[in-house]
Amino acid sequence: MERLEATKPIDFLTDTAYEAFVQRLTSGEPLERHGYAALLSALTEEQAADLQQRARRTAQIRFGTGIYVRGLIEISNYCRNNCYYCGIRRSNPAISRYRLSEEDILACCRQGADIGFRTFVLQGGEDPQQDDAWLAEVVRSIRRSFPEHAITLSVGERSEEAYRTFREAGADRYLLRHETRNPGHYARLHPKEMSLEHRLGCLNTLKQLGFQTGAGMMVGSPGQTLDCLVDDLCFLDELQPEMIGVGPFIPASHTPFAREQAGSIELTLRLLSLLRLRFPDVLLPATTALATLDPDGREKGILAGANVLMPNLSPSDVRSKYALYAHKRCMGDEAAEQLSLLDGRLQRIGYRIVFERGDYQPAVQAGAE
Numbered sequence: 539m540e541r542l543e544a545t546k547p548i549d550f551l552t553d554t555a556y557e558a559f560v561q562r563l564t565s566g567e568p569l570e571r572h573g574y575a576a577l578l579s580a581l582t583e584e585q586a587a588d589l590q591q592r593a594r595r596t597a598q599i600r601f602g603t604g605i606y607v608r609g610l611i612e613i614s615n616y617c618r619n620n621c622y623y624c625g626i627r628r629s630n631p632a633i634s635r636y637r638l639s640e641e642d643i644l645a646c647c648r649q650g651a652d653i654g655f656r657t658f659v660l661q662g663g664e665d666p667q668q669d670d671a672w673l674a675e676v677v678r679s680i681r682r683s684f685p686e687h688a689i690t691l692s693v694g695e696r697s698e699e700a701y702r703t704f705r706e707a708g709a710d711r712y713l714l715r716h717e718t719r720n721p722g723h724y725a726r727l728h729p730k731e732m733s734l735e736h737r738l739g740c741l742n743t744l745k746q747l748g749f750q751t752g753a754g755m756m757v758g759s760p761g762q763t764l765d766c767l768v769d770d771l772c773f774l775d776e777l778q779p780e781m782i783g784v785g786p787f788i789p790a791s792h793t794p795f796a797r798e799q800a801g802s803i804e805l806t807l808r809l810l811s812l813l814r815l816r817f818p819d820v821l822l823p824a825t826t827a828l829a830t831l832d833p834d835g836r837e838k839g840i841l842a843g844a845n846v847l848m849p850n851l852s853p854s855d856v857r858s859k860y861a862l863y864a865h866k867r868c869m870g871d872e873a874a875e876q877l878s879l880l881d882g883r884l885q886r887i888g889y890r891i892v893f894e895r896g897d898y899q900p901a902v903q904a905g906a907e
C-alpha cells in the first residue's frame with residue numbers, strides 16, 4: 539500500500555484526540571498519516587510525558603526490567619558505498635581503514651561468550667574483500683563454536699543468494715536500516731548509484747528468508763521532514779520488522795554533511811515511545827548515537843520504551859576507527875568488557891542487564907497476554 543501523500547501540519551491535539559490515537563495504537567492498529575504526524579509534532583508536555591510513561595509500562599509488561607545486551611563486533615570499516623552521512627563512506631580519505639580476520643572475529647566471540655553475551659552482532663561496511671563466501675564461512679565457524687548463541691549480521695545490501703547462504707550457515711538476524719522511506723529524501727542522503735527500491739527489496743527478501751529483520755532510520759538527517767518520518771512509520775507498519783533501530787543523526791567529519799546539525803534527542807525519544815506502543819514485542823535498542831549526544835541518552839531511551847543495548851566487543855585498537863559519526867562512544871560503559879559499569883547505570887533507573895538471547899517472540903507465543 540502506497541501512503542506517501544503530504545501530511546498537513548497539526549498545531550494542537552485535544553486530550554480526547556490524543557487518547558483516541560493512543561488507544562488505537564495500543565489495540566494493535568496502525569494510525570493514519572495524520573495520527574502519526576500529530577503524535578510526533580503536536581503533543582503538549584503532559585501528553586508527551588504520558589506517551590512515554592505508557593511506552594515504558596508496555597515494555598515492562600512485555601520484558602520486565604531486563605535489558606538485552608548484544609555484543610557488537612565491527613568487522614570492517616571499508617565500504618564500497620558513499621552515503622553522504624556516513625563517516626566510513628568510500629570517499630572519506632581521513633579515516634584509517636581496517637578489516638578483521640576470521641580469527642579476530644572468533645576471538646571477539648570467545649571474549650564475548652566468556653563475559654556472558656548470547657548474541658553476537660557482526661557489523662561492517664560493504665567491504666568487497668569480505669565477500670559473501672568469506673562471510674558465510676565466518677558464520678559457519680561461529681555457529682560451530684557457539685551453537686546456542688544468536689548471530690546477527692549487519693553488512694548491508696547483498697544478493698538474495700548471499701542472504702540465503704548466510705541463513706543456511708546459521709545467521710539468525712539481520713539489521714538493515716532503511717534510513718528513509720521517502721524517495722526524495724533518500725536521494726538527498728545517497729548518491730545516484732544507490733537505490734531505495736533495492737534497499738526495500740533487500741528487507742523484504744530478509745523477511746522472506748526467515749531472518750529476524752531489523753529496519754530503522756536516523757532522526758533529523760538533512761532534508762528530513764515530518765512527512766518523511768510519517769512515511770517511515772507507514773513503511774514499518776507494512777514491513778512488520780522484528781527489530782527497529784532509531785537514533786539521532788550525528789554529522790560525521792569529512793563528509794558532505796559534516797557541518798549539519800545533529801538530530802533531536804527529544805524527537806528520537808518520542809519515536810521510540812511511539813514505536814513501542816505500536817510494536818509492543820519489537821526489539822528496540824537505545825542506540826550508541828543517543829548515548830553519544832547525551833550522556834544519559836541510553837537511560838532516556840530505555841525509559842522511553844527501548845529494551846536492547848549493544849556494547850562494543852570489537853578489538854579495542856579498532857574501535858575508534860569505526861567512526862560512523864563524530865565522537866562516537868565506544869569505551870567506558872559502552873565497552874563490552876566493562877558491563878558492570880553499564881549494569882550499575884541501569885540499576886540506578888530500576889533496570890538490569892539480562893544475558894538471554896532475547897529473540898523476537900510475539901507475546902502470544904511467549905505465553906503473555
Ligand code: SF4
Pocket residue numbers: 617618619620621624625626627628662663664694
Ligand atoms: S551507511 Fe553503510 S553502506 Fe553507506 S557508506 Fe556507510 S557503511 Fe557504507
